[in-house]
Amino acid sequence: MNTIYRIQTVISIIILIQNLSYSQTFDDAFIQYHRNVEDIHVLETEARLSWVNVNTQDTIHWAKENLIVDEMPRFQGCEAITDDVAERKVCADQRLLKYIYSNLVYPVEALEDRIEGTTVASFYINPDGTLSNAKIKKDVGAYTGGATLDVLDKMNDEIKWIPGKSNGQVVPVLFTIPVRFKLAPQNRIQHPKMYSKYYETNDDWELIYDPEGEATLNEEAEVRILVSDNGKVLNTRIYSPLSQAARKKVNEIVLDLLDNSSWRPGSTHHFENTMEYVFKVRL
Numbered sequence: 001m002n003t004i005y006r007i008q009t010v011i012s013i014i015i016l017i018q019n020l021s022y023s024q025t026f027d028d029a030f031i032q033y034h035r036n037v038e039d040i041h042v043l044e045t046e047a048r049l050s051w052v053n054v055n056t057q058d059t060i061h062w063a064k065e066n067l068i069v070d071e072m073p074r075f076q077g078c079e080a081i082t083d084d085v086a087e088r089k090v091c092a093d094q095r096l097l098k099y100i101y102s103n104l105v106y107p108v109e110a111l112e113d114r115i116e117g118t119t120v121a122s123f124y125i126n127p128d129g130t131l132s133n134a135k136i137k138k139d140v141g142a143y144t145g146g147a148t149l150d151v152l153d154k155m156n157d158e159i160k161w162i163p164g165k166s167n168g169q170v171v172p173v174l175f176t177i178p179v180r181f182k183l184a185p186q187n188r189i190q191h192p193k194m195y196s197k198y199y200e201t202n203d204d205w206e207l208i209y210d211p212e213g214e215a216t217l218n219e220e221a222e223v224r225i226l227v228s229d230n231g232k233v234l235n236t237r238i239y240s241p242l243s244q245a246a247r248k249k250v251n252e253i254v255l256d257l258l259d260n261s262s263w264r265p266g267s268t269h270h271f272e273n274t275m276e277y278v279f280k281v282r283l
Contacts (some may be wrong), residue, residue, distance in 0.1 A: 042134035048126040072166040073125035107143035119148045127170040129160035191279040192227040196261040205279040217283040219246040225277040233265040
């Protein structure tokens with residue numbers, strides 16, 4: 001009886017492990033399209049646009065040259081500090097930097113070419129605490145500008161800021177922030193690796209889709225899959241303009257690839273971390 005019970009238990013554990021292995025599901029919403037990196041923007045929000053439309057004739061105007069800000073926007077988390085404004089600002093700035101550098105992904109191209117430097121981004125903090133109209137004012141290249149905007153995009157989904165004020169009234173305020181990309185000395189890179197029964201990339205990181213040897217669509221898309229330090233896929237972005245037929249086919253390929261693949265995380269300096277798996281799909 002004990003032997004039968006042990007066998008049943010082992011079988012149950014195996015089935016559970018198999019179910020857990022394939023528990024992550026993907027859909028079209030998981031894939032984000034961009035024509036190029038510079039097109040990743042935190043979109044204008046209704047809050048800012050409605051405020052601007054209502055208040056354009058007021059003495060307080062949202063335009064930079066007319067707006068006198070008495071209280072700058074600040075990152076959330078330091079509201080308990082009420083007596084010391086300077087201390088509260090330092091606390092908010094530290095929380096902002098911690099969020100940015102905890103979520104910033106160093107682009108693979110910048111890692112390989114050892115590109116360092118500081119990007120500068122500007123954006124509006126709206127009266128409702130959302131971000132809008134994010135732009136890169138300074139870019140050091142190799143996708144660092146896009147990586148900076150990705151962090152702001154993620155922040156806008158997760159965090160509400162404390163808005164700025166002018167004459168006691170909340171107003172949209174232009175905010176500028178530098179983001180530093182700095183490599184560790186002699187940083188050694190190991191790319192994430194994809195394991196799949198059905199898909200593989202060649203030495204040039206290309207996946208050629210032409211199963212029947214038929215004429216192709218003569219289009220190409222760059223796919224960037226963000227793999228976490230534990231091998232979980234966090235996000236998938238597809239770059240390059242595509243026709244409707246090519247976009248549909250790339251969707252099918254990428255979603256099928258995600259469902260039938262596992263991932264070894266990338267590492268820098270022998271430490272596993274979040275990194276992009278980058279390849280091109282030729283149709």
